[in-house]
Amino acid sequence: MTTVAAYAAPASKAPLERTTIERREVGExxxxxxxxxxxxxxxxxxxxxxxxxxxxxxxxxxxxxxxxVSEVGxxxxxxxxxxxxxxxxxxxSCRECENCKAGLEQYCTxxxxxxxxxxxxxxxxxxxxxxxKIVVDENFVVRIPDGLSLDVAAPLLCAGITTYSPLxxxxxxxxxxxxxxxxxxxxxxxxxxAHALGAEVTVLSQSLRKQEDGLKLxxxxxxxxxxxxxxxxxxxxxxxxxxxxxxxLNLDRFLSLLKTDGAFVNVGAPEEPVALNLFSVIGxxxxxxxxxxxxxxxxxxxxxxxxxxxxxxxIELISADQINEAYERVxxxxxxxxxxxxxxxx
Numbered sequence: 200m201t202t203v204a205a206y207a208a209p210a211s212k213a214p215l216e217r218t219t220i221e222r223r224e225v226g227e228x229x230x231x232x233x234x235x236x237x238x239x240x241x242x243x244x245x246x247x248x249x250x251x252x253x254x255x256x257x258x259x260x261x262x263x264x265x266x267x268v269s270e271v272g273x274x275x276x277x278x279x280x281x282x283x284x285x286x287x288x289x290x291x292s293c294r295e296c297e298n299c300k301a302g303l304e305q306y307c308t309x310x311x312x313x314x315x316x317x318x319x320x321x322x323x324x325x326x327x328x329x330x331x332k333i334v335v336d337e338n339f340v341v342r343i344p345d346g347l348s349l350d351v352a353a354p355l356l357c358a359g360i361t362t363y364s365p366l367x368x369x370x371x372x373x374x375x376x377x378x379x380x381x382x383x384x385x386x387x388x389x390x391x392x393a394h395a396l397g398a399e400v401t402v403l404s405q406s407l408r409k410q411e412d413g414l415k416l417x418x419x420x421x422x423x424x425x426x427x428x429x430x431x432x433x434x435x436x437x438x439x440x441x442x443x444x445x446x447x448l449n450l451d452r453f454l455s456l457l458k459t460d461g462a463f464v465n466v467g468a469p470e471e472p473v474a475l476n477l478f479s480v481i482g483x484x485x486x487x488x489x490x491x492x493x494x495x496x497x498x499x500x501x502x503x504x505x506x507x508x509x510x511x512x513x514i515e516l517i518s519a520d521q522i523n524e525a526y527e528r529v530x531x532x533x534x535x536x537x538x539x540x541x542x543x544x545x
């Protein structure tokens with residue numbers, strides 16, 4: 200076991216504080232990663248405050264991890280010391296079910312192992328990226344291309360893949376009208392990726408406050424959802440709406456913006472149930488769907504895609520002692536567009 204410094208929530212809704220945790224010894228197929236940067240995802244806050252249900256404490260959040268390999272197990276073939284790597288939301292899965300075999304580890308029917316607030320196959324609780332080091336099986340590590348700096352690459356491990364996967368699955372590309380609902384940590388990546396895929400991109404945001412940013416990142420149009428005219432003007436417009444919003448929405452209003460056979464896909468996960476009038480999907484043969492992160496192979500594909508198109512996340516780099524303040528700022532939408540912890544400060 201190796202003792203490393205970390206920031207943990209000692210209890211639900213408690214401020215995070217500096218502590219130490221134990222990392223397992225490097226096993227045959229394990230990679231030891233010196234974490235350089237860790238993104239702060241809204242889901243870290245949901246889990247640290249038990250918004251999505253009961254959690255395990257102390258909790259070390261963080262599933263947007265970028266770092267350098269410092270040791271490899273004797274059976275490791277994919278990585279060597281000095282490689283630039285990332286770890287996302289998963290550190291293991293059953294590897295045997297139909298989904299795992301299809302590269303869809305995020306939908307593992309045998310139960311995947313989350314990077315934190317989960318229990319590994321060894322029965323130990325997993326601790327995430329707000330720490331100095333992490334030990335991960337090589338099959339759940341991805342390579343960060345040289346074209347991406349580690350700090351802007353870290354948020355791609357969740358925010359990037361969470362938007363890339365549904366945009367690819369629902370065929371965002373040339374000739375398609377795609378709306379990104381919400382212009383935050385996920386939304387800004389959705390704009391960049393949808394634009395790079397060749398779609399006509401519209402941002403739907405509560406206000407026009409971030410309009411300049413949205414257009415700069417690749418949006419063709421930008422509308423405020425607080426303006427009633429938006430819903431009249433855009434009725435029946437979109438092939439795909441990707442909702443990154445984690446607050447409950449009036450789904451019927453947004454479904455009215457889809458074309459026939461259009462899809463409204465949720466990647467934002469509100470803590471409360473939402474209501475729906477089924478006529479909103481029956482009329483127009485519309486799809487209301489959800490999507491969760493991506494598999495390991497698709498995450499690598501996304502990183503390569505971002506590097507090829509020359510972009511990472513838009514970040515605000517912070518020190519570890521600013522984590523609690525950053526959580527409050529995320530909740531008040533005061534970040535452009537992803538906080539990233541410089542883990543040298545832990």
